[in-house]
Structures are given as C-alpha cells and as structure tokens.
Amino acid sequence: DIVMTQSPDSLAVSLGERATINCKSSQSILYSSNNKNYLAWYQLKPGQPPKLLIYWASTRESGVPDRFSGSGSGTDFTLTISSLQAEDVAVYYCQQYYTTPPYTFGQGTKLEI
Amino acid sequence: QVQLQGSGPGLVKPSQTLSLTCTVSGDSISSGSYFWTWLRQPAGRGLEWIGRIYTSGSTNYNPSLKSRVSISLDTSENQFTLNLSSVSAADTAVYYCARDQKGNGWYREWGQGTLVTVST
Numbered sequence: 561d562i563v564m565t566q567s568p569d570s571l572a573v574s575l576g577e578r579a580t581i582n583c584k585s586s587q588s589i590l591y592s593s594n595n596k597n598y599l600a601w602y603q604l605k606p607g608q609p610p611k612l613l614i615y616w617a618s619t620r621e622s623g624v625p626d627r628f629s630g631s632g633s634g635t636d637f638t639l640t641i642s643s644l645q646a647e648d649v650a651v652y653y654c655q656q657y658y659t660t661p662p663y664t665f666g667q668g669t670k671l672e673i
Numbered sequence: 674q675v676q677l678q679g680s681g682p683g684l685v686k687p688s689q690t691l692s693l694t695c696t697v698s699g700d701s702i703s704s705g706s707y708f709w710t711w712l713r714q715p716a717g718r719g720l721e722w723i724g725r726i727y728t729s730g731s732t733n734y735n736p737s738l739k740s741r742v743s744i745s746l747d748t749s750e751n752q753f754t755l756n757l758s759s760v761s762a763a764d765t766a767v768y769y770c771a772r773d774q775k776g777n778g779w780y781r782e783w784g785q786g787t788l789v790t791v792s793t
Binding site: 598602657663666 | 714718719720721722724725733734735736737769771777778779780781783784785786
C-alpha cells in the first residue's frame with residue numbers, strides 16, 4: 561500500500577495568517593500518461609462527514625473558498641490556506657487514489673487558532 | 674442531488690457481525706458508473722478505506738480486512754450494505770458511506786457517519 565505521511569501533526573495559526581500542511585507519499589502518485597497527480601484533500605469537523613476540498617492535487621472543488629489551494633507533484637504535496645478564518649479550524653487529510661484500492665489517507669493534521 | 678444516509682446498530686458485541694446500511698436518495702444505485710464505498714475513522718485516528726462495490730456488483734476490499742468484510746447492493750431498496758464479521762474493540766469507529774465516480778477516486782458525497790462501538 562502507498563503510505564501517506566502528513567506534517568505537521570498539529571498546527572496553530574493566527575487568524576488571517578497562512579497555514580501550510582504537507583503530505584508525502586511513499587511512491588510517486590503522478591500518472592505519466594495523463595500528467596495527473598492522484599491526490600485529494602479533505603476537511604473534517606466534529607460531527608460532520610469529510611468535505612472534499614481539492615482533487616487532482618490542485619483542482620479546487622466547486623464552492624470551496626479560493627483561500628484553499630493545493631500544489632505539488634510526484635511525492636510531495638501541500639495544502640495552503642492563504643488567510644485563516646475561524647471556520648477553518650478542523651482536521652485535514654490527504655488521500656491518494658493512484659493505486660488499485662485500498663486508497664490510503666494521511667494520518668491527519670489538526671489545525672487550530 | 675444525491676444523498677447518502679448510513680444506518681445500523683450503534684453497539685455490537687465482540688465476535689459478532691457488524692451490519693450497516695447506506696440508503697441512497699436522489700439517484701439510482703444501479704445507474705451510472707459509480708463505486709459505492711465504506712470507510713471508517715477510529716477515535717483519535719485517521720480515515721481507513723474498507724471496501725467498495727461497483728454498480729455491476731464487483732467488489733474491492735482492503736486486504737487488512739478482506740477476510741472479514743463483505744459489501745452488497747440491494748437495488749430494490751436503493752441501498753448498499755457493509756458486513757464486518759468477528760468484530761473486536763479495534764473495530765470501534767465512525768463508519769461512513771460514500772460515492773465516487775469511476776475514473777475519479779475522490780469522495781464528493783458522503784453519508785453523515787455512524788458511530789459503532791464494539792463492547793460487551
């Protein structure tokens with residue numbers, strides 16, 4: 561299985577400041593035939609299901625604020641929140657969907673103010 | 674807009690079988706090219722992919738759970754079901770049902786989550 565490792569495990573950022581979460585895969589999840597990175601990002605709040613933020617590593621889901629952005633390629637990826645809002649407090653997960661299942665997730669990064 | 678609603682017992686005894694159902698509304702479970710998936714999140718831990726079933730009925734399971742898992746479709750009720758046998762405390766988790774479109778792999782639509790506790 562591809563192992564996804566996030567860093568840091570937790571992060572405290574002031575309102576209005578930038579938050580950066582990293583995700584590293586144990587092997588490349590870039591598919592050379594279509595030049596797409598098979599990576600998604602989710603936001604998870606207590607009592608709610610995960611919310612899809614980003615797919616194909618950098619494509620923002622419809623309705624997601626543009627302060628959320630995804631970048632990276634191959635094995636190293638980043639989720640950036642450009643200006644932290646109070647409602648962004650949550651746990652964030654990356655997920656690879658490159659291989660035949662099981663798809664795998666990072667261990668999560670807890671974002672606090 | 675498709676909606677998924679998970680349901681099932683919140684408490685299961687060790688060694689018994691956990692059974693959860695996900696009822697789909699807003700779309701037919703047998704139409705389109707979708708994978709109907711179960712995932713879980715143990716308390717204090719990350720998300721774990723359990724398995725999925727395609728609209729054709731073919732399945733994929735996480736090898737770590739494969740010997741204990743089965744997922745089935747009930748097209749008459751527009752539902753899909755998870756069965757996990759021989760449960761232990763390690764299977765205590767919030768269980769989610771979700772859908773992804775063939776060729777994608779990310780999950781846009783999720784059920785609300787069902788907390789299942791394995792305990793005597």
